Amino acid sequence: MSTLAPVWLDAVRWDAQGLVPVIAQEVGTGDVLMFAWMNREALLQTVTLREAVYWSRSRNRLWHKGEESGHVQKVHDLRLDCDTDVLLLKVEQIDRIACHTGRHSCFFQQFSGTAEDGQWVAVEPVLKSPEAMYKKGEPTA
Amino acid sequence: MSTLAPVWLDAVRWDAQGLVPVIAQEVGTGDVLMFAWMNREALLQTVTLREAVYWSRSRNRLWHKGEESGHVQKVHDLRLDCDTDVLLLKVEQIDRIACHTGRHSCFFQQFSGTAEDGQWVAVEPVLKSPEAMYKKGEPTA
Numbered sequence: 488m489s490t491l492a493p494v495w496l497d498a499v500r501w502d503a504q505g506l507v508p509v510i511a512q513e514v515g516t517g518d519v520l521m522f523a524w525m526n527r528e529a530l531l532q533t534v535t536l537r538e539a540v541y542w543s544r545s546r547n548r549l550w551h552k553g554e555e556s557g558h559v560q561k562v563h564d565l566r567l568d569c570d571t572d573v574l575l576l577k578v579e580q581i582d583r584i585a586c587h588t589g590r591h592s593c594f595f596q597q598f599s600g601t602a603e604d605g606q607w608v609a610v611e612p613v614l615k616s617p618e619a620m621y622k623k624g625e626p627t628a
Numbered sequence: 629m630s631t632l633a634p635v636w637l638d639a640v641r642w643d644a645q646g647l648v649p650v651i652a653q654e655v656g657t658g659d660v661l662m663f664a665w666m667n668r669e670a671l672l673q674t675v676t677l678r679e680a681v682y683w684s685r686s687r688n689r690l691w692h693k694g695e696e697s698g699h700v701q702k703v704h705d706l707r708l709d710c711d712t713d714v715l716l717l718k719v720e721q722i723d724r725i726a727c728h729t730g731r732h733s734c735f736f737q738q739f740s741g742t743a744e745d746g747q748w749v750a751v752e753p754v755l756k757s758p759e760a761m762y763k764k765g766e767p768t769a
Contacts, residue, residue, distance in 0.1 A: 495739070495746035510651055510660055517658025519651055522714040535743045565739035566747050569727050573663040575735040586710050594716040596638070598706035602676045605636040607708050 496527055506542060509574045511585065514563045520585035521593040523550075525574065537562050539576055556620045558584050582615075584622040589615040637668055641713040647683060650715045652726065655704045661726035662734040664693075666715065678703050680717055697761045699725050723756070730756040 499507055506524045513520055523532065523541040529549055532540040537550075539560035543550040553559030564577035588592040595611035640648055647665045654661055664682040666674065670690055673681040677692075680701035684691040694700030704717035727734040736752035 489745035493743065493746060495741075495748060498748055508649060508663060510663065512658075512660055517653075519653055519716055520659065521661065522649060522709060531743055534739065534746060567737040567739070568734040569729050569731075569736065570734075571737070571748075573734075575660055583651065588710050590710075593709040593711075593714075594707035595710065596708040596712070598708070600636075602634065602672060603633060605641055605675060607636060607712075617642060 490529065493531075496531065497569055499527075499574075500570065501527065502572070506544075507572060507574055508575060509539075509541065510562060511539060511576045511578050513580050513582075513583075514577045515579075519594055520560075520578070520580055520591070520618055523552075530574070530584070533562060533576070534565070539578060551554075553581060555622075556584070556587075558582050560585070560618075584614050584620075587617065587620075589613040589617050589620055633714070634672075637672060639712055640668075640671070640715075641711065647685075648713060648715055650680075650682065650717060652680060652701060652717045652721075654720050654721050654724075654726075655718045656720075659733055660735055661701075661719070661721055664691075671715070674703060674717070675706070675733075680719060694722060694746070696720065699723050699761075701726070725755050725761070727757065728761075730754040730758050730761055734749070751752065 498614055505526050509523050509525050511520045524544055526542040529540045531544045539552040541550045559581045560577055560578035562578055566575040583591055590611045590613055595609055596607040597610045599606055600610045633700045642648055644666050650664050650666050667683040670681045670683045681692040681696035682691045700722045703717055703719055709715040724732055731752045731754055735747040736750055738751045740747055740749045
């Protein structure tokens with residue numbers, strides 16, 4: 488039997504690209520940290536390592552979160568939704584920085600105003616500069 | 629100027645189908661309730677009504693959450709992520725039931741076991757039967 492054949496992996500409804508959306512939430516605070524994607528291999532590695540491994544659509548490869556920045560996500564809980572096509576990871580975020588901008592959460596732009604005059608305002612501080620986070624090459628968080 | 633032309637709507641990176649993924653999180657508890665999609669009209673209506681309006685991909689129409697069940701989501705906060713292609717809604721969930729199965733959250737199936745023998749186990753109670761929630765037609769939550 489292939490290592491990618493477990494029944495629990497087949498229970499996930501993968502999309503046409505073989506991917507599933509993933510929400511990463513911080514245990515304790517409940518803060519939603521980021522949103523990403525996984526394929527079968529990424530999910531299998533996540534369960535095996537107990538650390539978040541995503542599928543990077545922009546780089547078209549597996550992405551062990553924190554592989555460059557050190558901001559690894561230790562998985563405490565893994566949930567599947569009612570339609571079996573979305574995952575929720577509850578994680579311990581190392582250094583409390585999930586975003587490649589150096590912020591705690593990727594969701595730092597808050598809507599302000601009304602439908603007519605609304606704007607997005609950055610409301611969370613940069614905890615660490617991207618330059619300090621990434622010593623070489625492009626940011627991969 | 630069209631009502632769909634506000635600059636803040638253009639700031640969102642809509643995908644090839646004109647959609648953006650949306651995470652709904654309960655204010656107070658921080659519980660992640662559900663995951664859905666919005667198009668421009670859905671987001672505009674959400675901001676205007678201050679209640680969640682999604683785009684139903686299965687029914688190919690706008691879906692004012694709770695329109696049938698009464699389980700409306702009142703929007704307290706709206707966030708855009710670092711890549712401007714994912715939204716986070718912080719909502720007050722009327723009746724505390726977000727899922728069409730009658731549960732609090734759609735993420736009620738918990739991974740248990742190991743990579744070799746894992747399984748998904750329903751760990752949250754049904755608070756209201758779907759039959760009681762939907763008087764007519766198919767469940768639309």
